[in-house]
Amino acid sequence: MEITASEMKKSIQKIYERLDKVSPVDFDCGKLCGEVCCVYDEDNNNTEELVLYLLPGEELMYEDSPEFELYYMDSSEIRYPHSWKDSIYLVKCVNPPRCDRSIRPIQCRTFPLVPHISKDGEFHLILDETEFPYECPILRDHIRLNDDFIKVTYEVWKMLIRNPLVYDLVDMDSKDREKRTSSYKTVI
Ligand code: SF4
Ligand code: SF4
Numbered sequence: 001m002e003i004t005a006s007e008m009k010k011s012i013q014k015i016y017e018r019l020d021k022v023s024p025v026d027f028d029c030g031k032l033c034g035e036v037c038c039v040y041d042e043d044n045n046n047t048e049e050l051v052l053y054l055l056p057g058e059e060l061m062y063e064d065s066p067e068f069e070l071y072y073m074d075s076s077e078i079r080y081p082h083s084w085k086d087s088i089y090l091v092k093c094v095n096p097p098r099c100d101r102s103i104r105p106i107q108c109r110t111f112p113l114v115p116h117i118s119k120d121g122e123f124h125l126i127l128d129e130t131e132f133p134y135e136c137p138i139l140r141d142h143i144r145l146n147d148d149f150i151k152v153t154y155e156v157w158k159m160l161i162r163n164p165l166v167y168d169l170v171d172m173d174s175k176d177r178e179k180r181t182s183s184y185k186t187v188i
Contacts, residue, residue, distance in 0.1 A: 005060055008056075008057040008060060009057065009060040009061065011057065012057050012058055012060065012061055013061070015106065015156055015159075015160075016061070016102065016103065016106075016109070018152055018155075018156060019106070019109045019110070019152060019153070019156060020102065021148075021152070022146065022148045022149040022151075022152045022153070023146060023149060024111075024112065024113075024138060024145050024146060024149050025138065025143060025144075025145065025146060025149075026146065029137065029138055029143075030097060032137040032138075033134075033135070033136065033137050035096070035097035036134045036135075036136070037108075037111060037132070037134065037136060038050060038093065038096040038097035038099075039096050039097055040132070040133070040134045050092065050093045050096045051090050051091070051092050051093075052090060052091050052092075052093070052105045052107050052108055053088065053089075053090055053105075053107060054088075054089040054090060054091060054105055054106075054107075055105075055106055055107075055160065055163075055166055055169075056163060056165050056166065058089065058105055058106065059072070059089035061103045062091050062103065065100060065103060066094065067093070067094050067095065067098075067099045067100045067103075068091040068092065068093060068094060068099065068100075068103070069091065069092040069094055070089060070090075070091050071089070071090055071091075071092070072087035072088060072089045072090065073087065073088050073090065074087060074088075075087065075088050080169065080172075081165070081168035081169055081171075081172050082168075083164060083165055083168045084165055084168070084169070091105060106156075106160070110153045110156070110157065111128060111136075112127055112128045112129075112136055112138055112139055112145075113125045113126070113127065113128065113145070113149075113150070113153050113187060114126060114127075114128040114173075115157040115160075115161065115170045115174075116170070116173075116174045116177065116184065116186075117161075117167075117170055117171050117174040118174070118178075119178060123157075123158060123161065124186045124187070124188060125150065125153060125154050125157065125186075125187045125188050126184045126185055126186050126187060127139055127184065127185040127187060129184065129185065145187070150187055150188055151188075154188050157170075
């Protein structure tokens, strides 16, 4: 039975609510770095633009938000798994680092952890050290992440990869990562 848009939106809302209850650290880490992960832009460092890729269904959260500009790309325009045949949605943060935090995307909520599927097919969370040109002080200074943040983030991603599209995306990113480096740090 196909899931309706309203059911999909409710399930994303539940994920956001679960992640709202935890935080990577118990202080405002943005004060350490000027919220660089919100304001960094690859082509034009520290501009006011930031774009985040959405997972399937997240686009339903942004239809009426003035703080996020929702748009989409054709899946053929970008290197994405072949299973992603429909449009790929993205949001631009209109006024970073300020935003409606209750609807910030999953990609933003689970940083600095990312999902990874190892060569033996095991699912893990690892530190997202390799993919950003800016320095995150949590990673640089080896600041310990909260246990409940790790646990909830793990459970959420484990649930998300039950969606074959999400699995294929995590799998593709993981294979790319394994080709680049074997020195990523597994958290769980
Ligand atoms: S997650 Fe890292 S880069 Fe982002 S605000 Fe916190 S310390 Fe800064
Ligand atoms: S969604 Fe909000 S917290 Fe996340 S990067 Fe954009 S402005 Fe920063």
